[in-house]
Amino acid sequence: MMRRVLPWITAAALLGGCGSGGNSPAVDPLDGLRQQAGDALARYDQAFRAAGGAPFVPVGELTRQLGDWEPANGSYKESLSAGRVEAAATLPEAPKSAGTIVWANGTRHEVPMISADGALAQLRAAGTGDCSGCAPLKLAGARLTTMTVPTTRGPATAPAWEYTLDRTAVRLARVAVDPSAIVRVTPPPPDADHPHEGLAIESATTTTAGSELTLTFTGAPGPASKPCGADYGAEAVETDQAVVVIVIEYRHAKDEACPDVGAQRSTTVELSQPLGERAVLEVTQGLPVALTIAG
Missing domain, CATH: 2.40.128 (Lipocalin)
Structure with missing residues (x-):
C-alpha cells in the first residue's frame, strides 16, 4: 500500500496554479516527481523481494x-x-x-x-x-x-x-x-526525453520511535529571503518497505542568475508512522541513502 505525507501541499498547489488560460486546470508541479517516486518504490520492492526480504541494504560501494x-x-x-x-x-x-x-x-x-x-x-x-x-x-x-x-x-x-x-x-x-x-537497487537508464528531476537527498536521520525524518542535501547557500537563496520543505511517498523523499524548493525569485555554488542544507518530513526497518530512497534514481538513528 502506498501512502503520502503532504506537509507543504498548500504552497505546492499555489505554485502550480498558473495555467495558460483562465479556465485551465491547475497542474501540480510535483506530479512528475510523485510518478518518479512511485517508479522508484516499485523497483525497490522488486529488489527487496529478489533478495528474499533481506534486511541488509548497504549504501554505496562494497x-x-x-x-x-x-x-x-x-x-x-x-x-x-x-x-x-x-x-x-x-x-x-x-x-x-x-x-x-x-x-x-x-x-x-x-x-x-x-x-x-x-x-x-x-x-x-x-x-x-x-x-x-x-x-x-x-x-x-x-x-x-x-x-x-x-x-x-x-x-x-x-x-x-x-x-x-x-x-x-x-x-x-x-x-x-x-x-x-543483499538488496541492491538498479537505477533507471538515462532518458534524454524524460530526464529525472528533483533534488537528491544524501542522508537521513531519525529516532528509534519517532516518525520525523531529517534530511540532508545540497541546496542554495542562503534562505529565500536573500537573493539566490531558497527555503525547503519535503514530501514523503511511502510503502511498507521504503520511503521516497521529495525535496520541495521555494526560491527567492524565478530565473535569477546565480553562481553555481551549493551548501549543505536540511529539512524535515513527518512520516505516517515510524520508519522502522524501511529504507529511505532519494527521488532522482531511487537509490537508498545512509540512515543515522539518533537515540
Whole structure:
C-alpha cells in the first residue's frame, strides 16, 4: 500500500496554479516527481523481494581501499577503479557457510557468505572495465575479517575479505556476503526525453520511535529571503518497505542568475508512522541513502 505525507501541499498547489488560460486546470508541479517516486518504490520492492526480504541494504560501494597509494603506484588507482585485479595465488574458501551482520543497536542477521575468490569476482564486476593499458593489481593473499558498512538501518558490521597486494602496502576489503542476500537497487537508464528531476537527498536521520525524518542535501547557500537563496520543505511517498523523499524548493525569485555554488542544507518530513526497518530512497534514481538513528 502506498501512502503520502503532504506537509507543504498548500504552497505546492499555489505554485502550480498558473495555467495558460483562465479556465485551465491547475497542474501540480510535483506530479512528475510523485510518478518518479512511485517508479522508484516499485523497483525497490522488486529488489527487496529478489533478495528474499533481506534486511541488509548497504549504501554505496562494497569495496574499500585501506591505505594510500605510494607515489610510485599512482596508476594502481585506475586499475582498481576499472576492476583490473587478479589473484596471484589460490584464495581461501569461507571457513563457514554463514556469517552475521550486526547493527549498532545489537540487531543481528545471519547471511550466507562467499569465498575470497567469489568476493574478488564481485569486486571486478563493480569496476568500470575502462583502463586501456593499465597494469592489473596482483593479490598476494586474503583473510576473513569484518568491515563497517553504511546501511538503510544505520552502520552495520559485516563479514569481509581483506586482500593484500603485491608491491604496495595498500590493502583492499570487500564485503563477503553472498549477493543473493543483499538488496541492491538498479537505477533507471538515462532518458534524454524524460530526464529525472528533483533534488537528491544524501542522508537521513531519525529516532528509534519517532516518525520525523531529517534530511540532508545540497541546496542554495542562503534562505529565500536573500537573493539566490531558497527555503525547503519535503514530501514523503511511502510503502511498507521504503520511503521516497521529495525535496520541495521555494526560491527567492524565478530565473535569477546565480553562481553555481551549493551548501549543505536540511529539512524535515513527518512520516505516517515510524520508519522502522524501511529504507529511505532519494527521488532522482531511487537509490537508498545512509540512515543515522539518533537515540
